[in-house]
Amino acid sequence: MMDKPDDLTGLVDAIDDVSELVYVADPETHDLLYMNRAGKTALNIDSLEGLKCYKVIELQDAPCPFCTNQYLRTDETYSWETTNPVTGRHYLLKDRLIKWDGKLARLEIAFDVTDYEKEKKDLRYALDTQQVVLDCIRILYKEQDLDKALNQVLQIIGQYLSADRAYIFKIRGDKMDNTHEWCREGVVPQIDSLQGLDVSIVIPWENELQNHQCIIMKDIEEIRGEKVYDVLSPQDIQNMVIAPLEENGQINGYFGVDNPPREKIRNIVSLLETLRYFIMITFQRHMDERRLQHLSLHDTLTGFYNRNKYILDIPEIANAGGSVGVVFLDFNGLKEINDFYGHSYGDQALKKCAEKMRAVFGNANLYRTGGDEFVIIASDQSETAFLSLVDTLRASLTEEQLPVAMGYQWQETSSDLKTLITLADQHMYEDKRRFYKDSVSSENPTRRPRNSSCIE
Incomplete structure (x- = not known):
């Protein structure tokens, strides 16, 4: 370990005991001059001899393109954030120039804000999701054209979830049809080939459907050998989330997305669960409106126009x-x-x-x-x-x-x-x-x- 400058011995000893990651580096050569105990533990380092800050901390082969040395001063702290490739944690960084052994050196203190950042992202996602739900509900209630409303909702959901496809299936007897579809740019539409499918293909998910739960398939290979695999595999589907649609307690269709990012699957379920109820209500409302319109223009006794x-x-x-x-x-x-x-x-x-x-x-x-x-x-x-x-x-x-x-x-x-x-x-x-x-x-x-x- 390199010797500590005498005038900083007390300060360095104190810094060695803090939980934040602290290091000092030469701003010209990028040599590591000091790293506290927490930093060495996090980066799995025993000795700093001959080590460069960019190599040890950022796994770079040359000085970091985002290095903040040019912004540093002795009378002002420069703050920024980054996720470290070694620890995988997100840090708030405080940098400034200090005197070290008679020369100017770079001091950086890293505060681990991963949990805070996760909470912030979760809150942001929750707020964004709430807005998406409200936007979809507004469309479902204001748009008189049912097909147009559903296609707009599928586009919003598909784009928000970064999915390949978003779609609705309707069950008619022992068959089901893909009635509405949105596809990401570059994804081949499947709606024309997904007509008249046998409803028995959903048997692998029978337990979830009986309990009116969302179907979560994280890996299509989990259902290899099932009939549904032969339907999904040609569509280049790796994962999917599907929510059942119901009428009078009976499943009469499905609403789902294909190939969303795996890290979003946990949050997708609650979103689809919420929206499926409003989609079901919209279907029921339009059916009621059609019945009322029929009754307003037809004689119930003879079936003639009135x-x-x-x-x-x-x-x-x-x-x-x-x-x-x-x-x-x-x-x-x-x-x-x-x-x-x-x-x-x-x-x-x-x-x-x-x-x-x-x-x-x-x-x-x-x-x-x-x-x-x-x-x-x-x-x-x-x-x-x-x-x-x-x-x-x-x-x-x-x-x-x-x-x-x-x-x-x-x-x-x-x-x-x-x-x-x-x-x-x-x-x-x-x-x-x-x-x-x-x-x-x-x-x-x-x-x-x-x-x-x-x-x-």
């Missing part, structure tokens, strides 16, 4: 051009049927009517515009074809003894659709008046069909 849809469609059909035929139908005596035989019987009669209309005019727009009123709008058909369908429908209703009044009208262009509708409506009421005029049975003015089984 009056709301009829009003919305009229301008669109009128602007489409081309020929159009309109049929108005009214079920005669529905109130009396409901009163005499019950609403269930009346509903069955209406449903049977609707079935006959659908069987004949299946390609037309079919509407139930009121309790006993129906409208058929058939576009782009010749007059002959349209009238033939009307005759077929009338015969079918008569055969089933369904008392329906009917009026119809056809024209070459749909531009004056409102007039066409008015004429068809008028013809229907004329037919209805003839029906009641011809009804002579005061006991049953609605002429209940003799073959009641046809509508019950």
Whole structure:
């Protein structure tokens, strides 16, 4: 060990007992002049004879390109941070020039801040993750286009986690499809080849899935020999994290990422666990909205469009051009049927009517515009074809003894659709008046069909 300068003996003895790493080096030759006990222990050094600071401390073959000598002064301390390649620890460094044996020398004190730095990084990651979650939630709730919202969320998650792919699978029966995908630049998309996969390929993770847990695969070789390995291996997947999606307690899909950095896997799970709930809620919300939209535009009894849809469609059909035929139908005596035989019987009669209309005019727009009123709008058909369908429908209703009044009208262009509708409506009421005029049975003015089984 090199001798300590007499005027620094007391100071050096004190420094030898501190836990921080301390060394002194010649700023010109980079020779190590002194290192305290903690430094020697950390760097596994017995003697400093002939050792250079850059070799011992930074494992460099030449003076460090980041050496701070040029910034050092005798009246001011220079502070910086680095992670040491020998110890693997992160240090806050305090450097300055001091007098050592009559010459200026570099003094460096290293404070181990690894744990603090880790806490700081963990806090930063937690805050960043929270912001990512909030950004994703905001997109899921504000974006009306479900596919667009999910693709944006996958992009945010994939980029934040430095993954190769982020994706969603949906289960349909015993098959599952890759429905949404984001890929890092340079990664080949897989979505087209991941359709109609057998759901049984996830058997290796059955226990985790039964407990609704995330699937963590740190090394694909762990599942070599399983069917899922043959699916994942061609995609160049080394590791992955997948969170199950659920509906009413049943797994109906997956949300996951491929090839994130291994050091991030521990933190990925909590992020996916949080986001999967909001993705599930978003799927459910969109399903509910579709159901509501369907209900707002469809008649629940017959499955026909309702009056709301009829009003919305009229301008669109009128602007489409081309020929159009309109049929108005009214079920005669529905109130009396409901009163005499019950609403269930009346509903069955209406449903049977609707079935006959659908069987004949299946390609037309079919509407139930009121309790006993129906409208058929058939576009782009010749007059002959349209009238033939009307005759077929009338015969079918008569055969089933369904008392329906009917009026119809056809024209070459749909531009004056409102007039066409008015004429068809008028013809229907004329037919209805003839029906009641011809009804002579005061006991049953609605002429209940003799073959009641046809509508019950």
